[in-house]
Amino acid sequence: MSAPPHKARPAGPGRVLPDTQQGMRRRNLSRVMHTVGAEGPLSRAAVASRIGLTRAAVSTLVDELIRSGLLEELGPERPGRVGRPGSALAVSGNGPAGIGAEVGVDHLAVCAVDLRGRVRARAVRHVPNRDRSPEPVLGELTELIHRVVAEAEHEGLWPAGLAVAVPGLVARDARTVVRAPNLGWQDTDLGDLLPARFPLTVANEANFGALAELWLGEGTPRDFLHVSAEIGIGAAVVVDGRLLHGNRGFAGELGHVPVRPDGPACACGGRGCLEQYAGEEAVLRAAGLEPGEDRVGLLAGRAEQGDADVRRALHDAGTALGIALTGAVNLLDPEGVVLGGALSGLAPWLLPSLRSELARRTAGPACPVSVSALGPEGPLLGAAHSVVRGVLDDPAAVAERV
Template sequence: MRETDSRRGGPAGQQGMRWANLGLVLGEIASGPRSRAEVAAATGLTRTAVSSLVDELLTAGLLTESGPAVPSGRVGRPGTALALNPEGPCGLGAEIGVEHLAVCLVDLRGEVRGGQRMEICNRDRESAAVLADLAELLRATADGTALRPAGLRLAVPGLVGGADGIVERAANLGWTGVPAVAELRLALRAAGAGELAGLPIEADNEANLGGLAELWFGGRCGDFVHLSAEAGIGAAIVLGGRLLSGARGFAGELGHVPVRPDGPKCACGARGCLEQYAGQAAVLRAAGLDGVRGDWVALLAERAAAGDPAVLTALTVVGSALGIAAAGAVNLLDPAELVLGGGYAELARWLLPPMRAELANRLTVRPWSDDWLAASGLGRRGPLLGAAAGVVRAIIADPGRFATESAWQAIGAPGL
């Protein structure tokens, strides 16, 4: 079978093969410090080839030499251990929430190295104003670190179409057809952060990024559905260790699955959607807390723990509605696990029992266990962590492309 260079669509050239081998070497070292000899043994490359590739990765600032390697049972002097460079390029993540903005930095090892958060209501605000505030947070975060951001990924609570980063619809923000990536570049330049505006920038749905964070950091298997719930409700579908985005990138809109077709009208225009029973507005209204601002998830948890009957009843309704929708997802996709994430992970004590009851009542023709439904340990951190870590993982998977883009950025090439 002939290898092909996917960047050019033809037979793999020398550069394509070298880029692939750079990724092979860096991916091996990403799993833990390795000597050159250990990398050669694990990858099947010659020691000479590995040394050349390692030199290139060291020059690009992706690796560091961290002292003698741990003895591996081989005879002879131990080699030098190679590890991901904690002071190398980093991933910059940003999140637009209905009631907050947030930014974080993640280094090559996947560790959070900084960030900022602003509590602000973004519902029905003009996108330009929201992105201007976000640009200021990004600039301040980048100015406060010695790390070099290599890319920026934006988490948005809505449908994000394709590589152009257009938010087709974000009902809870009141946005339709917003070119978020292009507007963010303009906002960054206006904020005096032109170097950030020149980075590769992508946008994705917050639930998708939360699901990827669960895959990378949550210790999950490669087959699960991640239910992400705060102001709205979404889902990330991970099958075979890969995110299932759908033909147009809109898979996982669980919040707009009807759980009661004759129910109240939703902001999307349909009736009886899950969000009308389990979204922020619905649960606060049912709990007698309509209009509450600030950390409403923490408030619900506090009231529920104190035995507030209205809150406990509201959370039971939310859990039942989530269970109805989740049962449909299980029957359709057959995931190994369901994971309750986002803010609702903090309400798992009250939400999981009614969810499990609905799942048990509805999944009667197939195997199902209560243990296959669990709460995320990442909770509300998931989307932002997934955004920043996605940049880093792209570098590790394709370091040759990173080195090339970095060279172009160094001479001020536009459009990257």
């Protein structure tokens, strides 16, 4: 799946650069990269006009970025403009790439995204990872990473970093999976088990899904609650264009909000959690179906055929989602809720009861609920694009490595 080019949105949390001449230079390099990435191709004069610097200052910055392989000149601008045409600038189609990876309960995936937001290489392996120890799982993931990196390098790209999406709680060191109940992992330092040649970031899959929605979604608000629903259910809160991490970085565990306190036991140790009513496996159980490789496809196909048991299970799952979301909506007052992940493919049967329950229980006006166009691709794309955004946020740091 190819992603659209970057839109003009503020970057996520990045490096805080000192207020010195060197810090100003680094910030201005970033401003040039973000402007060309969002609106390019642009001439030097157009960039200078947009960021409020002199043309001479912008030319110096542009020359540095071209030498570093982060920008490229495409030739004269289109004819018809007054005066001598300038050379059009674009972010490089070669050079740095973001490597994104995802560890799912039943799959592994890796992709490479260039600075223009295009997916240039991709590998997926369907494999049951539940209750497997981290070493063999991450060994297989490393094989996929090497395969994707080799394909990307063949096309003239080089890895600027690796970001890994996992279905669990990640410590603030952005390396350690504190707890992933659906994998059976605890206190696992992925930095010890993944290739050391890449700068590494590990984050919860719902957080990367929300960032993908923020950066790539059409019409996504700056304040929203993103729900990533598969076997497990996670959520991410975006406030003013930034992720809300919480004190320990664990914000967003919507799947373990109790819907019915006396309900069935959950892998987290609680009872009656949302995952027990709205996760993929829970819906299959309620519909009387056996889990298969394409669980969502099975449910959607049966629902389209009018299977009463499947439709009832999806209606009940939507109701449970609405109950769990009510507390978050009442507490946070987001502009909207975005349903992503694999269950977004079941939206036609989930949304009616979800919206009805949310509207009935919300104190204020009904909160809009939309469906992510990225679907299950969100976490993987968000991981890869987070590396790309890091390049745009501080291109000088990348240039120093070239």
